[in-house]
Amino acid sequence: MGMTQVTTLECTLCGAEYDPNRIIYTCPEHEGVKGILEVTYDYDAIDDAFDGDLGGPIASQWKYEAFLPVAADADIVTLNEGGTDLFDAPNLSAALGVETLVKDDGRNPTGCFKDRASAIAVTKAKHAGRDIITCASTGNAAASLSGYAARGGMDCRIFVPGDAPTGKLAQPLVYGADVLAVNGNYDEAYDLSVEVTEKYGWYNRNAAINPFQVEGKRTVGHELADQSIARGHVPDWVVFSMGDGCTIAGAWKGFKEFYDLGYVDDHPKMLGVQAEGASAIHDAFHNHEDIDDIAETLADSIAVGRPRNTIKACRALEQSGGTSVLVSDEEILEAETLLGSTEGIYSEPAGAAPIAGVQTALDRGIIEQDETVVVVSTGFGLKDTKSAEKATGGVDRIDPEIAEVEGLYGTAEEAAADD
Template sequence: MAIDHVTTLECTICGREYDPDQVIYTCPEEDGVSGILEVKYDYDVIHDNFDADLDGTIDSQWKYEAFLPVDDEADVVTLNEGGTDLFDAPNLSEELGVETLVKDDGRNPTGCFKDRASSVAVTKAKHAGRDIITCASTGNAAASLSGYAARGGLDCRIFVPGDAPAGKLAQPLVYGADVLAVEGSYDEAYDLSVEVTDEYGWYNRNAAINPFQVEGKRTVGHELAEQSRVRGEIPDWVVFSMGDGCTIAGAWKGFREFYDLDYVEDTPRMLGVQAEGASAIHDAFHDHDDVDDIADTLADSIAVGRPRNTIKACRALEESGGTSLLVEDEEILEAEKLLGSTEGIYTEPAGATPLAGVRRAIEEGIIDTGETVVVNSTGFGLKDTESAKRATGDVMRIDPDIAEVQQRYDVPESAAADD
């Protein structure tokens, strides 16, 4: 059996199991929000097939192909996603007062973390004989899937909310996708994408329901585990923003797998950060009664009012001994500027949200000054330049006269003459 390392798909609610070789999204016995499926593996088979040369050399996420739920005979559709750097951040560390590292997934081929999932989605869709692939997105998944669909020779049809950032929609259009702007929220665009999937049989990449998308995302956990092993230190905290919840769930699953297989000696605690205007997972984790399913935040990539992977996200937080917290939009903008001005890493608002969360966690005593923290930047800043303008203000405008430069920077005349 070519995919014998995948044993079953298990419902996270009722525990029913399903054949992993079929195209199935959620448990038919549960509703579409709750019946999320979990991919289960035979780790003895994975260990036997994995070349555990963990020297920190990671050309792409497909170094971990033995872990990924794809058939051995499938043609992998890849743009060399993954293998992103884990940067030391000395300037940021000094600013925060804790040792901080930055995992920069904005360096993926289409500029976002979601490429890890899109590569798996298009690979599986193509191997299953599907010609059309779809998803709902606020922008990043749309761009990511469109690029990989073009690479794999599939037609791509994307549903986005009407207020999605224009900069993010340029990418899927360049990649040749049909971009359908739904006059409504992300959740309404999502519901429509599921409806057309059921009606027309298009392959659905939505990480919210497609169980294999979390599996692609979990390669970031494998990479962090390997990179931490090479550094000789497991971080105390790994921090992600949360929208639907599948990213932090996947990252924890990947890191925990390496621990369970004795590739690393410890695991970090996971800190999940949400915007105050889109707090459903945080509210569920902390047992809040009043949960608002309306998302209102400038961090569009995590503006999810009805997250489908709440169970997996909360399980990652609980199993790791971690927690979640909320930050305001202004804190996100401040963090975006802080990351750029201290370390030269340009991130979009959702990618800055973890850093905003670290600052809040330090203030609240969740993170101690002697601990090590990994901040995960999940998207490149050019995807949302309007938010960057809000974070920084406009450029300085001057006349073409050196006297204006001298006056602005209070340069002594003698120094100007010497130069």
């Protein structure tokens, strides 16, 4: 049974259309993997089918099943991804000087935002009768896909750059995946995964080329719109870090769908944040002539030199009236400790980069102090403890003597007097 709400797959470059029920990754009219496809929908059919309680609780992303490109007779593979909290962040707001909320997608089942896409990938791969699923990843998508493949009873084979954080490699190994660490960077691992897909016929979950992965990611936009209804106002800005570009593209698509359908009466501007050492989407958006395709940043999740979804990401920034900024690795680490020390939310560097981006945007007058900002933290901090150690002063080592404590904090009497 097909997907009645999906109308076609449309090439973002030339507009050619393809059958959405066929396994196709990119438009064959273009060399390499440039012809990224866009999933288009019959929104009247979706509106008729969607019966979610808008402004009500969100148990998981499957509250928005009517919007998702999954056949009605498919067995859904899920670990209850999505439905993540949108936290008021008064301490962070005071530190930044602007009202800020945090959507903590590091609380997803494998600890990152990409679970929203992996659930779709494994569900579709199983429905298509595939046994083996693959992807290239800087770490998070690999861990995410591995967990969902295990849940769905599929074999998983993933390609990661050799310098991926060890915490992110341990996770997919526990999930039973074959982890192939490529002696090269993410882009080389990516190219190899595409070649393997063509030769072996494995199902490829790479969000940048598998058109249905962005569609899972757009549930974060649905949720933010839904949570805006519950709160009674739409934020002025929603802030994401950008690597391949599909996350911010998906989030904007989801929010815009709710706006176009009249479920919400306004939409936010999107702010995309990239590391200075991996700035290709930012450079393309601002028409910089010198675009460097070498990625060098400690925020490994966004260390992408040749983003495949630049068109969709730039479209999200432009359509929403938003923009992009660059931040340094040092600013990203400071943002990680700021988020943790103000609100108790532990984020990996790429998940903290939006906070550094808000600071930069405030300094440059892009964000006004009377506006409301939502930052989306996309990954849990335990995935990259080495960066966290760099970001902090480390532990204080002391002997088991009260005098050592007094040396740090003064005597108990002095402390009481200070209170």
